[in-house]
Amino acid sequence: MTPERIKELKLFANTGRRHIIEETHAAKSGHPGGSLGAMEYMTYLYNEEMRIDPKNPQDPDRDRFVLSKGHCAPALYSVLAQLGYFPVEDLVTIRKVGSYLQGHPNMNSTPGVDFSTGSLGQGYSAACGMANAAKLMKKDLNVYALLGDGEIEEGLVWEASEYAAHYRLDNLCIAVDVNGLQIDGATKDVMNMEPIDEKFLAFGFHVVKINGNDFGELEKAFAAFHAAKGSGKPTVILMTTVKGLGVSYMENQAGWHGKGPNDEECAQALAEIAAARKKIEEE
Numbered sequence: 001m002t003p004e005r006i007k008e009l010k011l012f013a014n015t016g017r018r019h020i021i022e023e024t025h026a027a028k029s030g031h032p033g034g035s036l037g038a039m040e041y042m043t044y045l046y047n048e049e050m051r052i053d054p055k056n057p058q059d060p061d062r063d064r065f066v067l068s069k070g071h072c073a074p075a076l077y078s079v080l081a082q083l084g085y086f087p088v089e090d091l092v093t094i095r096k097v098g099s100y101l102q103g104h105p106n107m108n109s110t111p112g113v114d115f116s117t118g119s120l121g122q123g124y125s126a127a128c129g130m131a132n133a134a135k136l137m138k139k140d141l142n143v144y145a146l147l148g149d150g151e152i153e154e155g156l157v158w159e160a161s162e163y164a165a166h167y168r169l170d171n172l173c174i175a176v177d178v179n180g181l182q183i184d185g186a187t188k189d190v191m192n193m194e195p196i197d198e199k200f201l202a203f204g205f206h207v208v209k210i211n212g213n214d215f216g217e218l219e220k221a222f223a224a225f226h227a228a229k230g231s232g233k234p235t236v237i238l239m240t241t242v243k244g245l246g247v248s249y250m251e252n253q254a255g256w257h258g259k260g261p262n263d264e265e266c267a268q269a270l271a272e273i274a275a276a277r278k279k280i281e282e283e
Helices: 001-025 031-036 038-047 068-082 088-093 122-136 155-166 188-192 196-202 216-229 263-283
Strands: 065-066 142-146 172-176 206-211 235-240
Touching: 001 031, 001 038, 001 068, 001 088, 001 216, 031 068, 038 068, 038 142, 038 216, 065 122, 065 196, 068 088, 068 142, 068 235, 088 188, 122 142, 122 172, 188 263, 196 206, 206 216, 216 235
Parallel strands: 065 142, 142 172, 172 235, 206 235
Antiparallel strands: none
16 A cells, blocks of 8 residues: 555544544443444455445445444444445434434444344354355355454354354455453453464464554455465454554543443543544644
């Protein structure tokens, strides 16, 4: 990527962070921490990696994305709105009665959502099914999924991994958001899953480890996925991120896993995000 393109992606992600704060503030609830930390991944995935058409969201030949950690819907909604799947103005209706933007993604009501998620682990399983279906139908499409490092404590995740390896789903690229925190605290204290890389290697995956908040490293990770096509191995990107990135009082704080900012907190967060945007524009 050129420096100019990286700058464009940084601005897109910055706008996404503003939306996340506005969404969770308007709802007085939600999950800002993980949404903020995953913003670079979501930005790169939808702008650089996936073959999609916002004007034809049901294109049968499109790539698929499953937000397995469905509570990070604020990030997904921001990306979809910025790309034109639905009006940006609707973002602040999230979690409201009657809104098509609920707290977890709903494929039956929200344009651009490929699968309804919320119960951790199940989205990943569905992604495996999609990838296998594409192979059986001889369709040249890729399936992507985002999981949390707390989510991989679910046994269902490892059953799905057995499936992905057994059926040689090299058109499947999952990412695990390794921010070290979940709703109950540090993942190492709740249920230590390390070494995560060795576990996925043992299950037969192609493993890539990166800084998930760096666009250059994301580019290399997805290039590695494409290079592994034909190997019969599914790919997992283990990406270290900062939960709450971009809002100082939310960064690396488990308490911001699942609550919305109040008026004062919202104002501070938006001011910090605006200041970050100014720095990007001056680069």
